[in-house]
Amino acid sequence: SKTTQNLTGKLDELFKGHIEIDEELYEEIEEILITGDVGFETTLKIVDMLRKNVKKKSIQDVKDVREELKLIVEEILSGDDSNLKLEPKPAILVIVGVNGVGKTTSIGKIAMRLKSEGKSVLLAAGDTFRAAAAEQLEVWADRAGVELIKHQEGSDPSAVIFDAISGAKARNTDVLICDTAGRLHNKKNLMQELAKIFRIIDREYPEATKEVLLVIDATTGQNAINQVKIFKEAAPLTGIILTKLDGTAKGGVVLSIKSEQQLPIKLIGVGEKIEDLQDFNAKEFAKALFSSN
Amino acid sequence: MIFENLAEKLQSTLKNLKGKGKLTEKDVDLAMREVKLALLEADVHYKVVKDFIKKVKERSIGSEVMESLTPGQQVIKIVNEELSELMGGVQSKINISSKPPTVIMLVGLQGAGKTSTAGKLALNLKKQGKQPMLVACDVYRPAAIKQLEIVASGAGAIFYSEEGNTNPVEIATKGYEKAKTLGYDIVIIDTAGRLHIDENLMDELKNIKSSIKPHEIMLVVDSMTGQDAVNIAESFDQTLGIDGVILTKLDGDTRGGAALSIKAITKKPIKYAAVGEKLEDLEQFYPDRMASRILGMGDVMSLIEKA
Numbered sequence: 178s179k180t181t182q183n184l185t186g187k188l189d190e191l192f193k194g195h196i197e198i199d200e201e202l203y204e205e206i207e208e209i210l211i212t213g214d215v216g217f218e219t220t221l222k223i224v225d226m227l228r229k230n231v232k233k234k235s236i237q238d239v240k241d242v243r244e245e246l247k248l249i250v251e252e253i254l255s256g257d258d259s260n261l262k263l264e265p266k267p268a269i270l271v272i273v274g275v276n277g278v279g280k281t282t283s284i285g286k287i288a289m290r291l292k293s294e295g296k297s298v299l300l301a302a303g304d305t306f307r308a309a310a311a312e313q314l315e316v317w318a319d320r321a322g323v324e325l326i327k328h329q330e331g332s333d334p335s336a337v338i339f340d341a342i343s344g345a346k347a348r349n350t351d352v353l354i355c356d357t358a359g360r361l362h363n364k365k366n367l368m369q370e371l372a373k374i375f376r377i378i379d380r381e382y383p384e385a386t387k388e389v390l391l392v393i394d395a396t397t398g399q400n401a402i403n404q405v406k407i408f409k410e411a412a413p414l415t416g417i418i419l420t421k422l423d424g425t426a427k428g429g430v431v432l433s434i435k436s437e438q439q440l441p442i443k444l445i446g447v448g449e450k451i452e453d454l455q456d457f458n459a460k461e462f463a464k465a466l467f468s469s470n
Numbered sequence: 471m472i473f474e475n476l477a478e479k480l481q482s483t484l485k486n487l488k489g490k491g492k493l494t495e496k497d498v499d500l501a502m503r504e505v506k507l508a509l510l511e512a513d514v515h516y517k518v519v520k521d522f523i524k525k526v527k528e529r530s531i532g533s534e535v536m537e538s539l540t541p542g543q544q545v546i547k548i549v550n551e552e553l554s555e556l557m558g559g560v561q562s563k564i565n566i567s568s569k570p571p572t573v574i575m576l577v578g579l580q581g582a583g584k585t586s587t588a589g590k591l592a593l594n595l596k597k598q599g600k601q602p603m604l605v606a607c608d609v610y611r612p613a614a615i616k617q618l619e620i621v622a623s624g625a626g627a628i629f630y631s632e633e634g635n636t637n638p639v640e641i642a643t644k645g646y647e648k649a650k651t652l653g654y655d656i657v658i659i660d661t662a663g664r665l666h667i668d669e670n671l672m673d674e675l676k677n678i679k680s681s682i683k684p685h686e687i688m689l690v691v692d693s694m695t696g697q698d699a700v701n702i703a704e705s706f707d708q709t710l711g712i713d714g715v716i717l718t719k720l721d722g723d724t725r726g727g728a729a730l731s732i733k734a735i736t737k738k739p740i741k742y743a744a745v746g747e748k749l750e751d752l753e754q755f756y757p758d759r760m761a762s763r764i765l766g767m768g769d770v771m772s773l774i775e776k777a
């Protein structure tokens with residue numbers, strides 16, 4: 178995958194042209210960060226930190242600047258535990274996010290992974306709005322070899338979740354994974370609908386271990402920060418899935434998210450196939466951020 | 471949000487200059503920092519921002535601070551004029567071919583909004599008295615064909631798909647032939663989402679293009695796209711040649727700087743804005759409104775006139 182290749186590409190190019198640690202070098206670093214969607218303010222903070230560390234550690238060699246830069250990025254991104262918490266069972270995993278980011282696809286991938294770990298999985302087709310959303314999830318359920326609870330298009334999504342919880346209890350399911358419709362965070366009524374789903378879950382399934390993941394498309398720019406802020410108000414988020422990292426976008430906005438919101442990135446999507454799901458690794462991410470495509 | 475008040479910031483940065491005559495380089499530098507910040511936070515591409523700032527700076531330095539305007543407003547006016555210039559004039563029409571059917575092909579990254587937009591375009595053209603046909607060429611995404619079928623029926627458009635056929639070039643060609651035979655005016659081709667670096671899938675688009683010679687190849691772009699918008703637009707344009715752009719999900723709160731980056735890089739017009747999930751949610755694209763949105767200033771002209 179992209180995160181493991183080209184580890185040195187762009188950084189090497191960058192440092193080849195620079196023999197000395199000078200203003201031009203810092204400017205180029207700034208450019209790489211900004212074009213990786215890190216955002217202006219966070220970029221300035223990182224470059225500032227880098228300058229200080231270079232001074233403090235008396236770094237002389239341009240090569241060591243690179244290592245220091247990667248360390249800073251890594252440090253921002255690591256920290257909390259990024260494993261999915263699905264124990265003790267039963268567990269419920271709810272996937273939320275704006276339109277088209279990869280929620281349904283990620284559910285297919287996660288279902289496959291959990292099943293191959295020997296867990297029993299049930300899917301809930303909580304997107305009753307978008308055309309053929311349930312059919313799409315059904316294809317993924319078949320691929321992963323798991324069951325699916327769905328209602329008709331246009332029905333109340335909370336009712337689907339309600340039924341799915343009953344189904345999970347009856348089947349003694351280890352993990353219930355709920356799909357939800359894509360919604361833009363600035364749509365009040367849609368966010369209220371989401372809050373209602375969580376009220377149902379709290380009422381009907383208080384014993385379940387909860388994971389609530391916000392899916393963010395790596396191609397997204399600074400708007401992802403708003404997405405996190407506002408989704409947090411309606412949904413008890415526990416982490417992030419960063420998708421489409423197989424493209425040329427770096428997903429650098431998660432650096433700003435991580436430093437402001439303290440939400441761990443738990444999984445990454447690196448393609449459209451069922452196996453294209455990986456655990457998040459801060460070190461690899463930092464490397465990929467500075468690699469050329 | 472901080473950048474709602476770029477206008478205010480510029481005014482306060484430059485407020486002491488009223489009546490001083492011309493703007494100096496130092497005054498302008500201060501102002502340009504704010505503009506740069508606003509543009510980058512709006513996701514305008516780094517290089518586009520750099521070029522833009524250079525241009526605005528050149529125009530601002532030495533420009534007369536008009537009696538009627540404060541220096542801040544003077545700079546805003548220049549920024550806005552340059553932005554609008556860069557965004558281009560209103561360009562919302564699909565080129566309808568004099569020899570029907572007019573063929574429109576929608577392309578773009580995964581999840582950008584192609585299938586929904588196909589339905590919206592169909593409805594839009596239907597309302598103009600045309601008979602559109604939607605052709606399902608996404609044979610990869612689960613239930614993509616079904617999705618287009620539902621969307622087509624919602625728009626009252628003819629729907630064409632081929633059960634079991636996994637060759638999008640064939641489907642496109644046969645769909646086109648059928649539309650021609652039956653005398654439909656418009657053929658809209660929905661294609662699978664793909665990465666611009668996926669050579670096989672980009673070749674597939676080239677093959678569809680050479681088989682049916684579309685009149686309009688429209689790149690559908692999510693308005694929340696960040697810095698990568700330039701790579702995406704440039705690649706699609708270079709490998710395929712695009713005729714226009716449709717910007718989606720503008721009903722969100724994104725600043726939409728991608729619009730500016732794409733326009734600056736490809737020089738291709740943005741023709742439509744998708745502003746919701748319903749079939750009616752397709753609008754003509756207004757470059758001047760987009761300019762104000764990117765800067766986060768609301769209606770710039772009214773701001774300037776307020777003084």
Ligand SMILES: Nc1nc2c(ncn2[C@@H]2O[C@H](COP(=O)(O)OP(=O)(O)OP(=O)(O)O)[C@@H](O)[C@H]2O)c(=O)[nH]1
Nearest residue numbers: 276277278279280281282359421446447448580581
């Ligand atoms: N290249 C790539 N494509 C992806 C990835 N994840 C999802 N996709 C594609 O992105 C598109 C949208 O994915 P969905 O899973 O339907 O997204 P969603 O968030 O459920 O969309 P809505 O329900 O419409 O809001 C599909 O074409 C997927 O195949 C990924 O990691 N990489």
Ligand SMILES: Nc1nc2c(ncn2[C@@H]2O[C@H](COP(=O)(O)OP(=O)(O)OP(=O)(O)O)[C@@H](O)[C@H]2O)c(=O)[nH]1
Nearest residue numbers: 276277580581582583584585586663719744745746
């Ligand atoms: N809010 C909003 N949602 C939109 C808009 N346009 C598309 N969407 C939503 O974005 C998601 C993806 O749209 P699709 O039309 O399936 O995108 P696509 O480009 O065909 O996706 P792939 O075929 O997987 O590449 C769906 O949930 C749509 O309802 C828009 O203008 N506003």
Ligand SMILES: [Mg+2]
Nearest residue numbers: 280281304310
């Ligand atoms: Mg979905």
Ligand SMILES: [Mg+2]
Nearest residue numbers: 584585608614
């Ligand atoms: Mg589609």
